[in-house]
Amino acid sequence: MDEFSFIRSVQPAYYKQSSLIKGISDDAAVIRPSGGDVVTAVDTMVEDVHFSRKTMQPHHIGHRVLAANLSDLAAMGSTPAYYMVSITIPSDWSEEELIELYAGMDDLAARYRMDLIGGDTVSGRELSVTVTVMGTVAKGKARYRSAAVPGDVLFVTGTLGDSRGGLEWLLNEKNDSSSDQAFLIDRHRKPWPRVSFAEGLSTLQRVALNDVSDGIANEANEIAESSGVDIHIAKDMVPFSSALKNTFPDQYQDWMLSGGEDFELLGAVPLSDWTLVQENAETAGIKITKIGEVDEVSGDSPRVFIKESDQIAILKKSGYTHLKGKG
Ligand SMILES: Nc1ncnc2c1ncn2[C@@H]1O[C@H](COP(=O)(O)OP(=O)(O)O)[C@@H](O)[C@H]1O
Ligand SMILES: Cc1ncc(C[n+]2csc(CCOP(=O)(O)OP(=O)(O)O)c2C)c(N)n1
Ligand SMILES: [Mg+2]
Ligand SMILES: [Mg+2]
Ligand SMILES: [Mg+2]
Numbered sequence: 001m002d003e004f005s006f007i008r009s010v011q012p013a014y015y016k017q018s019s020l021i022k023g024i025s026d027d028a029a030v031i032r033p034s035g036g037d038v039v040t041a042v043d044t045m046v047e048d049v050h051f052s053r054k055t056m057q058p059h060h061i062g063h064r065v066l067a068a069n070l071s072d073l074a075a076m077g078s079t080p081a082y083y084m085v086s087i088t089i090p091s092d093w094s095e096e097e098l099i100e101l102y103a104g105m106d107d108l109a110a111r112y113r114m115d116l117i118g119g120d121t122v123s124g125r126e127l128s129v130t131v132t133v134m135g136t137v138a139k140g141k142a143r144y145r146s147a148a149v150p151g152d153v154l155f156v157t158g159t160l161g162d163s164r165g166g167l168e169w170l171l172n173e174k175n176d177s178s179s180d181q182a183f184l185i186d187r188h189r190k191p192w193p194r195v196s197f198a199e200g201l202s203t204l205q206r207v208a209l210n211d212v213s214d215g216i217a218n219e220a221n222e223i224a225e226s227s228g229v230d231i232h233i234a235k236d237m238v239p240f241s242s243a244l245k246n247t248f249p250d251q252y253q254d255w256m257l258s259g260g261e262d263f264e265l266l267g268a269v270p271l272s273d274w275t276l277v278q279e280n281a282e283t284a285g286i287k288i289t290k291i292g293e294v295d296e297v298s299g300d301s302p303r304v305f306i307k308e309s310d311q312i313a314i315l316k317k318s319g320y321t322h323l324k325g326k327g
Contacts, residue, residue: 001095003121010085010102016113017081029117031082031134037142039078039135043068047090047126049322055170058097060189061129062104068213069133070112070193071263075211077143077198078135080112085131088124101129112195138202147208148227148268152294155277157194157264157286159241160216162187164259165248180243187241191263197284198265201277208268215258215319217304219266224302227268233292233315235308257306258318268294 001009011024022030031038045051045065056064066083073080085105089098109116114133148154166188169181177185193211201207208227210219216238224231235253244252269277274290281288297303306315 006095006098006121009099010116010119012116015115015117017115019081020115020117023115023117024119029082029084031117033136036136036138037140039073039076039137039142040132041069041072041076042130042132043072044128044130046128052171054173055167056189058100059104061127062101062106063108063190064104065129065131066105066108066133067191067193067263069131070108070195071191071211071213073133073135074193074195074198075143075209075265076135076137077141077201077207077209078137079199080109080114080133080135080195082115082117082134083109083131084117085119085129087119087130088122088126088128090125090127091123093127105131141202143198143201143207143209144226145208145210145223146226147206148223148229148231148294149206149270150229150294150296151271152208152268153271153274153290154220154231154233154266154268154292154294155274155288155290156212156216156239156266157197157281157288158262159239159244159287160212160257160262160264161244161252161255161259162241163191163261163263164188164255165244165252167261168248168251180246183241183243184247188261191261193263194265194284194286197281197286200280200284204269204273204276206270207273207277210266212262212264212266213260214321215260216256216266217258217315218260218317218319218321220304220315221317223266223268224304227294228297228302230295230297230302231292231304232295233304233306235306237289237291239287239289239291257315258320260320
């Protein structure tokens, strides 16, 4: 299969989004938005950085690279509409594997009626997949990290650290997997972005959102810095799964703070809206937990504090960081 027949094989038979004017087939796609704001994000997954042949099958790679992007759209309160895929393919990847990878994206995209409207195909040494997503949000309603205000409730969806637990289990290739480990592996390979929960918050005047890709130790600091506030987290309120605690009793507490790749949402809302947020989580069928509050800056700059049995410490950025040691 050459580049051109590959492109033909991934080209959708028809498009679902009414704002699409030109999809795959020309130099670029054309969209005609009908009012509202357009939200766009891009994320890459690279072999041996975001996955290995040991940790993921092609379908999982497709699912997760789109899920990571949808998680960013969710964190903006946006409704997904389009995606584009740029892929670097090593020579040892078969046609079947590529079709599976695209099926991983397509199955997730179908849930949101998203259209694949373009991309790029090149050959190279390692598999690398870059997905660009586009979504819409009502004018002025995008949700920013900078929107947290002293007095807000700090919350997180789902449980944290599971993805790291799944990764650890897969990398160490243990054979005696139980249902706990199957759960962790699934959380690592197939995260479900919190799109409908975030869309359901559209009636709120104000909510700060950030998705958990690198670990809340990073993401809480991002909210604190961009909002110019302090954040206080109660460690014993941070949600973790029993599967994680059972499997990794010595590590689970670190991983729930800095494991990353959970693709949950960390947010801050006024106390008066907290009940509404909880009801919305119930409607979306997801767990939600208050883990702390937002306060005024008490020092020279915004900080995140974490309290554990009356001991208060500063929670530094300790999640995943690329380009470490590059100055
Ligand atoms: N190489 C780059 N060139 C331009 N903008 C970038 C680049 N890498 C990241 N960004 C931008 O920096 C911001 C933070 O990126 P990132 O930490 O990857 O966000 P996230 O964790 O939500 O994916 C985003 O606005 C992103 O678009
Ligand atoms: C084989 C393998 N090693 C390590 C990891 C862990 N890991 C890789 S990237 C990453 C952080 C998230 O990726 P990033 O590119 O920073 O996503 P973004 O913040 O841009 O959404 C983590 C925890 C993994 N998933 N797979
Ligand atoms: Mg990114
Ligand atoms: Mg993000
Ligand atoms: Mg990151």
